[in-house]
Amino acid sequence: MSGLIIKGGKHKLIGEISLPGDKSISHRSVMLGALAEGTTTVKNILFSKDVIRTIEAFRNMGVDIKESENLLRIEGVGLKGLKKPKEEIDCGNSGTTARLLAGILVGQNFSTTMIGDESLSNRPMDRIIIPLSKMGGLIKGREDKYLPLEIQGIEGKLKGIEYTLPVASAQVKSSILLASLYSESPTRIMEGKPTRDHTERMLTYFGCPVQNINGNIFIKPPAFLKAQDIYVPGDISSAAYFMVAASIVKGSNITIKNVGINPTRTGIIQVLKEMGADINIFNKRALNNEPFADIEIKYSPLKGIIISGDIIATLIDEIPIIAVAATLAEGRTIIRDAQELKYKESNRIAVMVRELNKMGAFVRELPDGMIIEGKATLKGGILNSYKDHRIAMALSIAALRAEGESIIKDHECVNISYPGFFNALYNLFS
Ligand code: S3P
Numbered sequence: 181m182s183g184l185i186i187k188g189g190k191h192k193l194i195g196e197i198s199l200p201g202d203k204s205i206s207h208r209s210v211m212l213g214a215l216a217e218g219t220t221t222v223k224n225i226l227f228s229k230d231v232i233r234t235i236e237a238f239r240n241m242g243v244d245i246k247e248s249e250n251l252l253r254i255e256g257v258g259l260k261g262l263k264k265p266k267e268e269i270d271c272g273n274s275g276t277t278a279r280l281l282a283g284i285l286v287g288q289n290f291s292t293t294m295i296g297d298e299s300l301s302n303r304p305m306d307r308i309i310i311p312l313s314k315m316g317g318l319i320k321g322r323e324d325k326y327l328p329l330e331i332q333g334i335e336g337k338l339k340g341i342e343y344t345l346p347v348a349s350a351q352v353k354s355s356i357l358l359a360s361l362y363s364e365s366p367t368r369i370m371e372g373k374p375t376r377d378h379t380e381r382m383l384t385y386f387g388c389p390v391q392n393i394n395g396n397i398f399i400k401p402p403a404f405l406k407a408q409d410i411y412v413p414g415d416i417s418s419a420a421y422f423m424v425a426a427s428i429v430k431g432s433n434i435t436i437k438n439v440g441i442n443p444t445r446t447g448i449i450q451v452l453k454e455m456g457a458d459i460n461i462f463n464k465r466a467l468n469n470e471p472f473a474d475i476e477i478k479y480s481p482l483k484g485i486i487i488s489g490d491i492i493a494t495l496i497d498e499i500p501i502i503a504v505a506a507t508l509a510e511g512r513t514i515i516r517d518a519q520e521l522k523y524k525e526s527n528r529i530a531v532m533v534r535e536l537n538k539m540g541a542f543v544r545e546l547p548d549g550m551i552i553e554g555k556a557t558l559k560g561g562i563l564n565s566y567k568d569h570r571i572a573m574a575l576s577i578a579a580l581r582a583e584g585e586s587i588i589k590d591h592e593c594v595n596i597s598y599p600g601f602f603n604a605l606y607n608l609f610s
Contacts, residue, residue, distance in 0.1 A: 201412030213254030218407030264290035283355035286317030287362025288333030340365035413440035413472035447495030484511035560584035
């Protein structure tokens with residue numbers, strides 16, 4: 181086991197940072213670039229463990245993908261150009277790789293097996309097996325629910341469906357949209373709660389228009405996708421750790437450059453503002469259908485709030501770090517409707533409740549969230565990340581405001597989504 185020591189109470193955060201590209205958009209760039217006709221270039225792609233799984237999967241299916249510094253060049257093979265991989269596709273820890281790729285693989289003319297690490301092998305896959313099977317896809321999972329998945333491609337025989345998403349999940353929605361590229365007929369997906377719409381935006385950018393009319397998402401199978409140049413904005417989910425850090429450490433003032441502000445992802449900004457954070461968004465721009473901006477955050481005392489309902493899907497990955505902010509806010513914070521957190525890389529409700537209470541916070545677990553009583557005096561300790569990248573980063577920020585020293589166990593799991601996280605944090609110390 182490895183661990184990283186963080187000394188609390190020593191540093192404020194001052195300065196400017198740029199973040200690596202958004203993880204969700206990075207995965208989708210590789211997938212659509214591979215299936216398009218022509219050369220797609222991707223600037224500021226996130227080279228993290230999860231995205232590398234997606235890149236490797238397509239290389240193993242015969243796609244030429246070259247990387248240099250911060251640019252990826254993908255020689256698209258067209259919708260029908262993928263080749264049977266020699267081995268199983270190993271998705272590692274990456275739910276996005278597994279679920280989105282399954283949608284593509286059901287439409288191929290070869291069979292594949294997808295595997296993953298221990299965490300991913302225990303995450304539900306029936307949520308994609310069910311709709312993809314309704315489309316005619318042939319997928320077998322362990323206990324009909326888990327990886328490994330055996331997928332028998334049935335090129336030319338998939339059919340469109342009308343499907344109401346039973347869980348608010350962009351991965352499930354995207355899996356169906358990608359399978360729809362291979363269907364004989366159009367598909368309609370009914371989405372109760374809006375989830376991140378990067379797939380819809382990028383498909384449209386690649387020449388396959390996807391329409392969303394009041395939560396009804398329509399896609400018609402395209403003749404082909406056309407290669408494009410993509411700029412991946414900084415990941416708002418990574419920005420969240422710095423936004424909270426600057427908000428809770430006295431004297432802090434930071435600017436985060438080029439952060440994606442797609443409205444299906446900005447719940448974190450809305451919540452922090454409601455808690456009293458001092459956040460200024462400026463320099464708004466957009467490229468390839470994705471808006472981004474610079475964000476300035478200064479220290480400001482926070483207060484507890486209620487977070488529930490539709491906003492949850494727009495900040496689902498940020499709840500661990502919001503919980504940290506809430507322990508240091510005045511009054512009570514209630515987080516509800518977030519049961520999906522139990523099915524992430526770890527059970528993020530149980531883990532955050534356990535670790536924050538270990539630090540002296542007052543957090544009660546609910547079946548669909550937590551109740552956090554502020555304001556706590558956090559104490560350093562040996563903190564377990566459970567090898568979950570978002571838990572490791574959230575606890576590191578909590579440790580900054582704790583009395584004494586903390587050890588973050590298995591800290592290197594941050595490489596899943598943000599390899600340079602600790603360096604970026606140290607660079608802001610003053
Ligand atoms: C993602 C969707 C979300 C999110 C994950 C990335 C995506 O998962 O938690 O980190 O890229 O589509 P769900 O679809 O399971 O909510």
